[in-house]
Amino acid sequence: MILDAHGLRIELPAHWTGRLFSRSRGLATLHAGDFQLALKDGEFGTSSTGRMPSVASFIALTEYAPGPGLSPGSGLFGPSRIDLPLDPATFAATKLARPRTGQAGMQHFFTTAGRPFCLYVVLAGGRHVRRRQLAVIDHALRSLRIQPR
Numbered sequence: 001m002i003l004d005a006h007g008l009r010i011e012l013p014a015h016w017t018g019r020l021f022s023r024s025r026g027l028a029t030l031h032a033g034d035f036q037l038a039l040k041d042g043e044f045g046t047s048s049t050g051r052m053p054s055v056a057s058f059i060a061l062t063e064y065a066p067g068p069g070l071s072p073g074s075g076l077f078g079p080s081r082i083d084l085p086l087d088p089a090t091f092a093a094t095k096l097a098r099p100r101t102g103q104a105g106m107q108h109f110f111t112t113a114g115r116p117f118c119l120y121v122v123l124a125g126g127r128h129v130r131r132r133q134l135a136v137i138d139h140a141l142r143s144l145r146i147q148p149r
Contacts, residue, residue, distance in 0.1 A: 010030065049100065061118070105120065
């Protein structure tokens, strides 16, 4: 499945669901996962991650608005890309927006095409399945294209 809207384009793996939407000031958000996502959800997928099966993967990519304290390409948003492959060692329960038993997450802030984003990934399942989950996520993220505003 290919999602293409709001200047974002990504090819999702087979059996994944996803959506691209915009809520405030035209800022884009992507949700994708290998389970049924919640239809109404916040930017970081709190409802969706709350319904994740015991082994599952979730991706949120949320755009931020430049302004006072947020300058694209500097500070927290200094990196210019997502470093792939994602490192399984960067995932921890302490990095979840809402900690849940059996889940681990990671966040990565970056600026591409002059647009600041946060990539948030949540994995459910033990360490023994993470490399397989990350291989699928890495493949999807390699297909991600971001257009300038």
